[in-house]
Amino acid sequence: MDSLGDYIYLIVIxxxxxxxxxxxxxxxREAEVETVDFPDLEDIIPEFTDYVRPEKPVYQEIKNNEAKVEIPTYDTVKDVSVMKAKKQIKPVKSFKELQPDEPEVPNSYEIELxxxxxxxxxVIYSEIFNRKY
Structure with a gap:
């Protein structure tokens, strides 16, 4: 019986x-099918040498004639009062006092100790509910 087990073992192997x-x-076989033959570099080069790049148009530069703007400084201004900042006064707006929509309700929870x-x-509960952290 031992030889039968050995034969089965060898057959499985x-x-x-x-x-x-x-x-x-x-x-x-699958790897051979997947590989594709690429054309040689020498065969491809003539295709690229025939290509001519189009010429880019040449643009002329536009000259902007900007007028010089002088920024007034204490050295350039004769009258120094021109340099002082002028206050801008805004009109005062009055606010109406807002009336609360709901009338005040007296504290309905009165605590008697x-x-x-x-x-x-x-005291302990008030500290727990009103934590400062």
Whole structure:
């Protein structure tokens, strides 16, 4: 019985080897089909040498005749009062006081602290709710 197990083992190894060899051959065939022969560089060069670049038009430069603008400075101005900044006064707008839309409601939550424990709890809760961080 041991020899039967050995034979089965050898047969499985042979089948695996044969399938890997066939797989390699198949991949080689696919690789050969995918490769494309490119034309030689010497065959392509004449196509590019025949190409002539079009001439670019030559543009003339336009001269702008801009008038010189003198910026007044303390050295160039005879009257220094011209250089002082003038105040611009804006008209005063009056604002009407805004009336609240809802009338004020007296505080409906009045807290009555009967003993010290309730006062301590109130202080602790107020600090928790009104954190400064």
């Amino acid at each position: 042979l089948i695996a080897g044969i399938s890997s060899i066939l797989g390699k051959r198949k991949k080689k 009967d003993n010290i424990d309730e006062a301590k709890k109130a």
